[in-house]
Amino acid sequence: MPVDFGGKVALITGVGRVGQIGQAVARGFGAAGAQLVIAGHDPTVIADRARELTAARVAVRAVAGDLTTPDAARRAVAEAKQAFGGLDVVVNVAGGLLNYGPALELRPEQLERELAVNLKTAFLVSQEAIPLLLERGGGAIVNFASIAVLKPQRLMASYIAAKAAVAGLTRALAREFADRGVRVNAVAPGMMKTADNLAQMKDAKVRWVELDQLVNAVLFLASDAAGAITGEILPVTGEV
Numbered sequence: 001m002p003v004d005f006g007g008k009v010a011l012i013t014g015v016g017r018v019g020q021i022g023q024a025v026a027r028g029f030g031a032a033g034a035q036l037v038i039a040g041h042d043p044t045v046i047a048d049r050a051r052e053l054t055a056a057r058v059a060v061r062a063v064a065g066d067l068t069t070p071d072a073a074r075r076a077v078a079e080a081k082q083a084f085g086g087l088d089v090v091v092n093v094a095g096g097l098l099n100y101g102p103a104l105e106l107r108p109e110q111l112e113r114e115l116a117v118n119l120k121t122a123f124l125v126s127q128e129a130i131p132l133l134l135e136r137g138g139g140a141i142v143n144f145a146s147i148a149v150l151k152p153q154r155l156m157a158s159y160i161a162a163k164a165a166v167a168g169l170t171r172a173l174a175r176e177f178a179d180r181g182v183r184v185n186a187v188a189p190g191m192m193k194t195a196d197n198l199a200q201m202k203d204a205k206v207r208w209v210e211l212d213q214l215v216n217a218v219l220f221l222a223s224d225a226a227g228a229i230t231g232e233i234l235p236v237t238g239e240v
Contacts, residue, residue: 003223006033009084010222011076013039013067013125014093014144015049019195021144021211022093023049028215029091029222030058035084039063039076039094039125059084067094068116073124077132087132089222090141092122095162103157111158118162123169130173130182138181140222143170145186147237163188167233174231183230185221189214190237207238 010029015022015038026038030053038053040046043064050062061083065072080087095118099110122143133139146163148156167186174184191197193208217236220226 003032003219003225005029005089005219005223008034008088009037009080009086010034010089010091011037011039011080011087011125011129012091012093013076013121014095015040015062016042016045017195021189021192021194021214024211024215025091025093025218026053026060027056028212028219029089030056030060032219034089035059037061037063037076037080037083039065039067039072041066067121067125070124070128073121073128076125077128080129081132086136087129088136088139090125090129090133090139091218091222092125092141092143092166094118094121094125095144095166097156097159099158100155102155106158111161114158114162115165118159119165119169122166126169126173126184130177133182134177134180138183140226141170141173141182141184142218142221143167143184143186145170145188145233147188147190147235150188150233150235170233171231178230183221183226185226185229185232185234187214187217187221188233188235188237190235190239209236209238213238 012026046062046064053060063076098114145167148160149164170186190209191206
């Protein structure tokens with residue numbers, strides 16, 4: 001089903017290097033007509049992504065900063081208001097797998113960092129964004145959980161804990177704001193066919209999920225077509 005975000009403003013976090021999820025999500029919303037604010041940690045990289053989108057005739061603003069801090073989250077949301085007059089959609093891509101190894105060897109600071117980049121970023125950005133969504137009578141937030149939450153794997157304790165917290169945050173916000181027109185859902189991707197994963201997995205037998213397949217799921221959850229869907233964690237794996 002084609003989706004049209006013409007006249008809508010979307011904030012996409014975790015927009016980084018070429019071939020990764022954030023870039024693909026930003027391209028998808030831009031192609032669907034959205035005006036974009038993209039946020040990422042590296043100023044040079046986020047500026048490169050903004051130039052690419054501008055070349056594709058997408059109205060875009062870039063904000064660089066550490067989204068585990070309230071200031072960076074505040075600046076990203078404020079840019080949507082200043083540049084485009086408001087906000088309709090938030091996609092919290094920022095996060096990722098930081099620690100892979102035995103749970104008994106996990107250091108407290110590693111757990112804290114994994115929780116920060118996955119849970120804290122989504123919480124802080126959503127906390128800043130929801131008032132702007134409410135100004136427009138509602139909107140949509142799409143968070144990034146992981147299929148590992150639903151089908152846990154060994155040696156990923158801190159990542160699974162962090163993404164499970166994202167799933168819990170998704171459901172909590174959905175319940176709190178459902179009566180005010182803000183829908184909050186999450187995708188739970190499987191093994192994504194990103195540049196990094198391809199380099200790491202090499203010849204391993206993997207059921208890859210194409211970036212476009214994931215982007216389509218995010219676009220759907222953010223669109224009016226999913227107007228009766230909130231508080232859901234949608235697996236995007238191509239598997240049962």
